[in-house]
Amino acid sequence: MRYLPQTENSRKAMLDTCGYEEVNDLYRDVPKQAFVNGLVDLPLHKGELEVERYMGAYANENRAAVDGPFFLGAGTYYHHIPSSVDYIIQRSEFLTAYTPYQPEIAQGTLQAIFEYQTFIAQLTGQDIANASLYDGATAMTEAALMALRVTKRKKIVLGNAVHPDYKSVLDSYMWNFDGEIEIGQGQIDDQTACVIVQSPDFYGQPHKYDALRQQCDENGALLVVVVNEIVSLGILEPPEVADIVCGEAQSIGLPMSYGGPHLGFFACKEKYMRQMPGRLCGMTEDADGKRGFVLTLSTREQHIRRDKATSNICTNQGLCALAFTVHMSLLGEDGFKRLARLNHEAACRLADALEAVNGVKLENQTFFNEFVVCLPKEASSVAQALSDKGVIAGLALDNNRLLVAATEMTTDADIAAFAKVLSEVL
Amino acid sequence: MAEMKYTKDHECVYVDGDVVWVGITDYAREALGDLVYVELPEIGKSLTKGDDFAVVESVKTAAEVYSPVDGDVIEANDNMPDDLELITKPLNDGGWIAKIKMSDTAQLDDLMDESAYKEYVENLD
Amino acid sequence: MSAEKNSQQSAIELTQHDMTDGNIGLHYEENLLWEKERADHPGVDLPEPQNLALRTGGKPRGDIGLPQVSEPQALRHFVRMSTWNYSIDHGFFPLGSCTMKHNPRLNEKLARLPGFAHIHPMQDESTVQGALAVMHDLQHWLAELTNLPGVCLSPAAGAHGELAGMMTIRRAHEQKGENKKRRIVLTPDSAHGTNPATATTCGYEVRNMPTKENGMLTVAAFKEALYKTDPDGADIAAMMVTNPNTCGLFEKDMVEIADLLHEAGAYFYCDGANFNALVGKVRPGDFGVDVMHINLHKTFSTPHGGGGPGSGPICCTEELAKYMPVPTVIKQGDVYKLETEGDRPETLGRLKGYHGQFGMHVRALSYMLSHGADGLQRVSEDAVLNANYILASLKDDYHAPFAHQGPCMHEALLTDKIQKENGVTTLDIAKALVEHGFHPMTVYFPIHIAGTMLIEPTETESKDSIDRFITVMKDIANGAKAGKADEFHSYPQSTPRKRLDEVKAARQPVLRWR
Known part of the structure; x- marks a missing residue:
């Protein structure tokens, strides 16, 4: 009851003003059959301490990344978050604000979005970026939908191994078109709306885009590049040649949090500005000519275009985008690049250590911070055995393949423990 | 002076033989407020009376522009997106959005003339 | 040398955006991260890499153009920006259909x-x-x-x-x-x-x-x-x-x-x-x-x-x-x-x-x-009572199209029909509320009725807080009646920025710093 400020006296006075006897009179239009007599069948209110105990017990049942060696990636990565990030995003003014529809009293949120959009555009080598989308999977799907709108074509080509969840989400959305949209791995032709490639791909392999760009140009298709480890853009060449770059930015500023909330990003060439999904923040002036920011080009959006909107999306991931922006500002140019290099070097050391284990082979020619190793035994049983010995080894793929990641969080001791336990269970 | 016609959706129409030049009326412009963007139709697009073929956008609203007749789009005003003030000009002085070649000129009889439109607008609200 | 060049560049941009003279009392201006002098060290200290040979298949990325500031600069940057925001923890936030209620820190x-x-x-x-x-x-x-x-x-x-x-x-x-x-x-x-x-x-x-x-x-x-x-x-x-x-x-x-x-x-x-x-x-x-x-x-x-x-x-x-x-x-x-x-x-x-x-x-x-079955029921009751209290208190000052029919649920709908006769619109009323330290209600929604104002107080407001809002709303209605339309059009005056030019933003979109 600690969240309810009204007193019995106030309630009575207010009912008097309204001219009603009791609060139930206010529900007179509700049909009897839907009205709850007494209380719903759920526990009664709890104090803060009781809730902490209840939820704390659940938290303690989970094996967290902090509890021991941890090598799972596959689109969600365990990174360090500077303490200032969490401090800033918990400030009331950011945490408990609404979408900045009243720009005069939301300049803080708006300037932060403008900075976020700039960071994303710079990292991806694109002209512009939106104010964020739900996650990498929905961002990729929105990119495909945008390509269908721009080209008025009906075929999507998946150029390589994208994250399986991303593919599933794309399939579900396209099901709404009753089979009109073809999704395949096949050839690019003059019916292709877009080619989607992930880099590094789901198996950790970075890709180059020049050949694909040429094929897209020859056929009038859009090139969509998906990045779900955004830290890789501190060391890999940016996908400047793409028409759309989208993906997942959880790695900067956000905990893994069992898969969400994460941060979908979306960047593209300026010529597609009016076809973009999601919110956009733009620079303008106030009545005195001072620089200020507003949400703009909102006529693309659902609250105005209704059934003609570019997407049904309403919210962005505001606070997650802020966390990203604060973390990026702390990293800066040198820090961001160094972070990328530290990730890569941790992966190089891990690769060397695992390859040294008898029977283990590295599958990747190249990688950023994640790669596949082939084991002499079935991967899922090996991962289970490692888990029992306190090492979360990675993601078991088909047969004997194991997908493993290292980040700046990975210590030499973690790597040594992994290699040692692996040699024991093989 | 060539003939001007009007629709209930506030399109204005300048009739030039079997081609109509289509724009929006002063009433529509005032209702929308300052325009920020005009989306033009593709040349050659085939329209049935009542199809939307262009969009005019202000900060808070986007309005479709509907075709007053059946026909094909033969020209779009490419200058307009860069010079939004053109929309305030008379149709035959740059204020048109698109030119449509009619397939049935008899459909013009369904449209209002200037005095009928004036009366129609006065009775709105 | 490059630092000198950078600081000269920043100086130009600072003047352009009136950075030095904008601070008044507790209001602070703050430029963009890219307009600050590039710090020698970033705001995080990371270990020295070993410079192992790259196995990425390419060369390391060149200059990205990211800004660079120390930790205190970054913190101040965002804290200053935060002070330009209105939030639930500041005050009453009656944004209809958005349910802006207290957010427990637990x-x-x-x-x-x-x-x-x-x-x-x-x-x-x-x-x-x-x-x-x-x-x-x-x-x-x-x-x-x-x-x-x-x-x-x-x-x-x-x-x-x-x-x-x-x-x-x-x-x-x-x-x-x-x-x-x-x-x-x-x-x-x-x-x-x-x-x-x-x-x-x-x-x-x-x-x-x-x-x-x-x-x-x-x-x-x-x-x-x-x-x-x-x-x-x-x-x-x-x-x-x-x-x-x-x-x-x-x-x-x-x-x-x-x-x-x-x-x-x-x-x-x-x-x-x-x-x-x-x-x-x-x-x-x-x-x-x-x-x-x-x-x-x-x-x-x-x-x-x-x-x-x-x-x-x-x-x-x-x-x-x-x-x-x-x-x-x-x-x-x-x-x-x-x-x-x-x-x-x-x-x-x-x-x-x-x-x-x-x-x-x-x-x-x-x-x-925390709320339990009993608390959640109270949530609904207080949310509905608060909205009805606002409706009952303001229905004579504003056009309330449905007030005569009986109670509303958790939000009260008003329009600007009365005020509009004196040239004061829903937008003006919203901006006047901003000037008086409130977040406005939802305006122009629902769209099928002209000039709507949708007020959702939620259950986490006290009667005292709601009474203050009602008082200001009555003052605004009186101001409109007194023919102060011009004053209304100039609101808000006391916010970090006055009314923003949304037409300019949409006509020539600038969506990033360059």
């Missing part, structure tokens, strides 16, 4: 427990039983509060939940072989913009139903829409209705309408944006709803965060549960398990990576546990 603390924050969505289920238990508990609470037993937590926001719900309906029609003939979705003209946008995303055609003078959907208007193109309504897939509706009224013919809809073989999708009016007091499953989404960031107080992250679980009938997106959490004996495509082949598939906005699930469950 929920933030619990979501950050390492056992919740630092677990990976692809970990083996045996290592995340506590997380699955949280999701299972939350599913149970939502099922009980809505009396709709099927719950899927994966949608990332309200609009995403709408999509999940409508696709669930679509999947049901497909499985019954009726998808091809059922192509129409009915929505009232008072619907949220997301409703028609969602129906279109699902490939449906939208048919509008006009609401009458009393702000409600009538059986007659519904029937006309239902049978318009098929005498049995056999071409209708679903109806999307918000209840209470966007005028803040409970649709009193809902049960009769839902019965007719079900007879025609279509489903009732309820937009749960206004569930705060009903929680613990009225159960939507009992007034004919087949599927609805719940905005955890509204009713269950996960913070709005300046525009997300939200969370929009869906709740549905037992009949539809098998079609919902995956994953959902089930309990087998003492073991929690994610139910995925393999376990539930009738599913429409997956709409989001992983399992949804889990951090928001933790916060919402913490909030529910």
